[in-house]
Every structure is written in C-alpha cells, then in structure tokens.
Amino acid sequence: MTANRDAIVPLQSLPGVSPLVENYLQSSTAEAMATYETLTPLAQSRALLYASQIDLTNFESVLTLGQDSQCAVSQFADRMLAQVKDRDVTKIGQMLDSLMQTLDRVDPAALEPKKPSFFKKMFGKTSPSVKQTLTEFERISIQVERIGVQLERAQLQLIRDVELLEQLYSHNRGFFEELATAIAAGQMKKQQAIEIELAKKLDIAQSTKQPLAIQQLNDFVAQLERLDQRIYDLQVSQQVALQTAPQIRMIQQANQTLAEKIEFSIVTLIPLWKNQLAMMLSMNMDQHYAQLEERLTRTNERFTNPSFEQQVSKFKETQHELKMAIQDVFALHTATEQEKQHLQHDVAEMKRPKTME
Template sequence: MSDKTLEPAPERVAELANRIDLNDPGSITRFGQEAQGRAASAADAMLGSARSDAVGEAGDSLSKLLSALRGFDVTKLDEKPGLIARLFSRAGSETQAILQRYEGVRGQVEAIGDKLDTHRTRLMEDVERLERLYGATLEWFHSLADHVAAGEAVLERTDREAIPAAERAAEDPSDPLAPQRLRDLRAAREDLDRRVHDLRLTRQVAMQALPSIRLIQENDKALAGRIYSVLANTVPLWRTQLAQALALQRMREAGQAVRAATDLTNELLTANAEGLRRANVEVRTEIERGVVDLESVQKANAALVATIEDSLRIAQEGRERRVAATKALGEAEAEIRRALISARAPAPRKG
C-alpha cells in the first residue's frame, strides 16, 4: 500500500470536519461511529474465514489422497523377478494382482478427487469473498483515515483559533460566562481528542486486518492451487507411471519366457549332443571290436597253439604206449610160445 493511497481526500475531510460542532457534545460522540461500526462486520468476516471448514476438509482430503497414492507403490514392479520356473508357473499373476489392487485404489482416488474438486471450488469462492472483504476493509480504512484527518484538522483549528479567542474573551470582566465557555470549549476539545484517538486505534485495526485478509486469501489460493496441481499433475502422473511400470513388467515377463525357452532349447541341444556322443562311442566301440580285437586273436592263437602242442604230445605219448604195448605183446607171445612148447614135449618114463 503506497503512501499516496494513505493520503486522505481533502474534500471528504472538509465535509467530515463540518460535522463536528464543539458546542454540541452529541456531534463529537457520533463522529466516526459509522466507520467504527464496520469493525464488527470485518471481525465477523475474518472469524468466519478462520472457522471455515473448507480449508481443514481440503487438507484432510489432500492428505488422504497422497496417502492412497503413496500406499500403492508402483516402483515395486521394478524389483528383480524370481526363478524362471516360478515365472512360467505364475506368468502374469503378479501383474494381475497389481491391477486388482490398482482398481481398489483408483476408486478411492476418484472419490477423494471429487471431494477435493468440491473443496477447491469452495476455496476459490472464499478467495473471491475475501477479495471483496479486502476491498471493503480498504474502504473502511480510508474512511477512518478521513475521520482522523478531519478530527485532527478541527483540533488544530481549535487550538489555533477557538481557544485563544475564548481565552481572550475570558479575560474580559464584562462577560462573566466567558470563563465557563472557555472551560466547556477545552472539555469539548479533549472529548474530540479522545474520539480521534479511538479512531486512530480503529484505523490501526483496519490496517492490521488488510494483511491478515491477504494472508488467509493467499493460503486459500495456495491450497486450491495445490489441489489443482495434484488433480491435474500428480494423479495423472501416478497413473502414467503405473501404466509404464506394467508395460515394463509385461516386457520383463515376455523376456523371461523367451529366455526360458532359449535355455530349454540349449538344454535339449546339449542333451541331444551328449546322448549322440555316448551312443556313437558305444556303437563305434562295438564296431571296431569285431575288426581289430587283438587281444581276442592273441588268446585264440595261444589256445590254438596249445591245442596243437597237446595233440602232438598226446600223439607222441600214444606212439610210445603203442611201442611199449607191442613189446609187451611180443614178450607175452614169447612166453605163451615157451609155455606151449613145454607142454608139447613131456619127459620119458624109466622102467
């Protein structure tokens, strides 16, 4: 508020000063009462703004909304997945569970968002009402400033003109009531001075009310702006983050499935290669055994040689036994012949 704004209007000050009659105590009492009466209206309006439930309810709703958004942590989707086998058996289950939770949280967010929008509307209405109150209070302040300036002008003129003139008149002995008029004038001057002082105090109250109104108005505007920001930015950003996280989760699950399939293919290829190797070794071993089994040939050759040697040995022994048998048979035949000869020629009798 500039100094120029605080300067009273000369025409208005002159008009108010003409309403003051120091010879009429009632004019002093009534002076500025209308302007001071606005203090009660301003105080009631300020109290009404302070007691307004819109700010408290909006703050509570905003806290609930932020708690709901923080309670659903979409960053958990970025955690590393489990084993490939578990992912194959539960493909998409984590994403589905998150979507189910999101549906529940989304209902809360939408309900709280509707309340916040209502609160924002009420807050903006309060801002407009406070703007009108600020304008009325500013007019009230200027009115009080005009009254104070008018009272000060009357006091200055009284001190400069009326009282000195009354003092000179009181010194004239021909007018016995002049001293009383001087006393009444001084008393009326003191009453006006007190009245102007009261108006100064009220003006100070009006001056203090102006920044208070602005403070409340700015708080309401800030809260309304924050609500709008949450509804226009935070909630959509939360939904966008969730959509991106879910897309990444689906990509991750697809990648894991492809990786698992690739691992299975590699395992099958490795197993087939190992099986082929083992079968080839067995078959080739059997095939090569029938052709170049030297140990078997050597064993067979040794057995054949032993058989031949046994045959030769047995034949030799047979020949030796036959020779011995022939000799034995010859001796037996000779013995038989000797026996027969002995039996064919008996000895002659004598006598």
C-alpha cells in the same frame, strides 16, 4: 490555521484552570494538515463539510463522527472472522494426509514374482496371491481417484475464496479512506476550536478572573478532550484496516498458490500415476493367467526385460514426484491456516475497546 502565541500568558494566576489549556494552546496544525493532504479532492471537500457540522457542545455530534465508517469496519471484522472460521478449505489437510497414506500402500515390488522362502515353506506361510495384489492396487487406484475429486472441489472453493478476499480487500480500502476523512475533519475542527474559541474563552477568563469564566474554559477543554478521544478511536480503527490489507493479500496469494499446486497434482500427476499403474497391472496379468511352466518362464523373463524395469522405474519416479507435490501442498496449507489464525486474532483485537495511552 495558526495559533496566536502572543496571546498565551502564564496561567498560574487563574486558580482551578485545567492544565490541558496550555497543552492545547501549544498544539500544532501539522497533524491536521498532514492527514488532510493525504485525501483526494473529493474527500477533502467532505472533510471540510464534516468539520463544519461538528458541535463540541453536543456530545452526540462528537460521538457520531465517523461512526458509520467505524461500524462498517466492525461489520467487516465480523465478515473476516466468519471467513476465517467457516473456511476449512474442505479439510484439505485431512485429504492430503489420506492421499499420502494411500500412496504409501503401493509397492511396485509386490508385482514381481517371488520364490517362497524356506521358512514360508516350513510354516506354510504364503504371500498374497497375484490376484489379491491386483485387486488391492485397483482399490487403491479408486481411492486415489476419489481423493482427487475431493481435492478438485477444494480447489474450486479456494478460487471462490480468492474472489471473496478481493471484495473484502476493496471494502477494507474504502473503510480506510472514509476513516481518514473523518479523522481529518475531527483534527481540523479541533485546531479551529483551539485557535478561535479556546483563545477567546481564555481571554475572558484572564480578564475577568471570574470562577464562572474559568469553569466555562475548563468545560470547553473537556469538550476538546472528548473530541481527542473520538479521533483516537477512529485512528485505532484506521490502523486495524491498514494492518488487515497486507494480511488479506497474503492469504489471497497463498490460496492462489495452493489452488495452482492442487491443479498440478490433479491434472498432471494423479492421472499420470494412474496410467502408469494400469500399465504395470496390465503387464502383470500375463503372469497371472500363465498356464504352462514354459509360458511362466517366458513371463518371468519378461519381468527381467528392460521394458518392464523401465516401467517400474517410471512409476516410482512419478509416485515420488506426486508425494513431493503433496508434501508441498500440505506445507503451504499449514502455513495458510496459521496465517488465518493470526488474522483471526488481529481482527478479534479490533473488537475490543481501546483507550488513549
């Protein structure tokens, strides 16, 4: 499809003719063919069919071009907004913060026997008893276990979200291809109308110079302009679909990484932390139940024994590693939430009407 440039003559002799006539006559087929060639053979056949069904004199025919695909993109945007708004990943941030605060309450030094200071003796202040300390540690262990169960549920939700995002990505790709087909149909119809119908109406207007012929020419140009606006609307929707794809993948990958880090914390670190805490509590029970001074002395010697010191050191290392893992999960969770907010903004933008610049 190429325009007959020899037929283009100066339009100054036609009073009241639209200035868009010359712009359309000088348009190139490159854009239409570029879009058409990106389509699959099946989509190309459908684009040709859609183009043949467009009636420029029928406003509804132009308006409904690609309407189903555009509505699908709008519904897709609603689903994405719901995905972003409703999924707080079971408030992972709050759980991680609570877990960190709980771990901060565990001080292995509290299990070591201490001699009362001069001021404590004078003012009658005493440290918590060993029994109270053990009870508190056991309570903390239960809280950590409870938070671990909550994190495990959050992990399952993350896995379900990853599967849902995969479905959304597949739908988004289908919308993009459907919009490309409709855009190609509109561009091909536009170029065909320019090369055949517009050129014919221009010839009639130039030969007769009748006001009615000039008005028919301007009316046809207005129809082309409406088609242009429709193509632009479809291109805006297609651009949104194109920009949404990497955002979906980014959130999907972040959720996968977050689920993996939670798995490491739940399956590896928290049980190890609890096991080492239980070992320290068990070793401390000997001192708690000591009845004789000599036995108490021997028990104190046990606390200076390298085995106990090694156990405390292992526990501290595990606790530090667990805290670092929690901080990593929290940082990733924060970044994911920010990315979701950006996606929510971008998807909301596509709901606003756009106009050609």
